[in-house]
Amino acid sequence: MTYQVTVIGGGPSGLMAAIAAAEQGARTLLIDKGKKLGTKLTISGGGRCNVTNRLPEEEVIKHIPGNGKFLFSPFSVFNNYDIIDFFENLGVALKEEDHGRMFPVSNKAKDVVQALLKRMDELNIEVRKETPVEAIHYGEGKDQHQIILRSQEKLYTQSIVLAVGGKAVPHTGSTGDGYAWAKKAGHTITKLFPTEVPLLSKEAVIKEKTLQGLSLRDVDVSVLNQKEKRIVTHRMDMLFTHFGLSGPAILRCSQYAVKEFMKGHCPVTIEIDALPDEKEGSLFQRFQQDTKDQPKKAFRNVTKGIVPERFLDYILEQAGISNEEKAANISNQQLRKFTHLIKKFQVKVHDSQPIEKAFVTGGGVSIKEIVPNTMQSKLMHGLYFCGEILDIHGYTGGYNITSAMVTGRVAGMHAAWESLG
Structure with missing residues (x-):
């Protein structure tokens, strides 16, 4: 089966990437190895889901001490206020709490996840859960990339968005799988370390x-x-x-x-x-x-x-x-x-405590090798990165989710444009 955009990882950045790609008209597949999508969203903010932060853009970036300045470019395409509009347009009413933190009025993280899944349904995004990826073979030049599943099934895709998370909170599926795939494409992985720990x-x-x-x-x-x-x-x-x-x-x-x-x-x-x-x-x-x-x-x-x-x-x-x-x-x-x-x-x-007990992973795919306003790899055609696999980390308070959703949105849009172009 051939897809225009394949997103690997069903966390905040992956869900946003898949929706963004499909909204541009790309035939989109989302693969996740877990039983449920959006697990990290479900547990964020103590189960209430701190979807973003309403502070001014500069303030939000100040609260992302790990390479936050990189986000000025993606923020020019899609920012924290756009996230608020995005959810309100999906019917999730939000409210502001201390320090600009935004939560669903219902105080239920599952309402946020449900709204995303419903939007994916409307866009006919194909979703495969409990589908671990064994390997990725990158195509040369304009060739398509090949994704080999653990079941040995082969999928072909023009663009890949890696949204597999880091190594923190592994029970949500973030077990560091993506680093090897990034390295295979020639990317540098900066030293990983626990933050918010x-x-x-x-x-x-x-x-x-x-x-x-x-x-x-x-x-x-x-x-x-x-x-x-x-x-x-x-x-x-x-x-x-x-x-x-x-x-x-x-x-x-x-x-x-x-x-x-x-x-x-x-x-x-x-x-x-x-x-x-x-x-x-x-x-x-x-x-x-x-x-x-x-x-x-x-x-x-x-x-x-x-x-x-x-x-x-x-x-x-x-x-x-x-x-x-x-x-x-x-x-x-x-x-x-x-x-x-x-x-x-x-x-x-x-x-x-070890990185598995941390809330956020420090380090990851070097941002020097990513085009900031498209989230595309500078080293491999049709490869995009978003979310915690990148060497970007913030404090808790909606900042990491903001980074994930913004980079996811930008990666998905541009992956679609490249594959449709």
């Missing part, structure tokens, strides 16, 4: 589970380099776990820690500022004043409520202050240490 620590505070399960809200979390200089800071919530650190702020910072590990720097210091709106000096003076005003009270009761209780107890212990110690008896040295720990609490991390 929890971090592991061997520190006593973690091993002894002292703070396990404790969340800190709206704290500044920084990654420090070997010279104790801040590489990045994110203000969000974070969580102490039985293995190390997790939660939104840690996930955002994780890629910077991972990049330090990749340079051979280990351990890496994570610094937590529990009261980011106060300067250390003025906080120290405030505590001094409080101890003068309430000398007979236990110091613990004087400072109660400034940070969660378990965190407070741990910091008091580290500063050498007992729970019963009266405020009047606290030395300036103890007070300085206590203040310093609230502002610069450090945890050394030695590794991250």
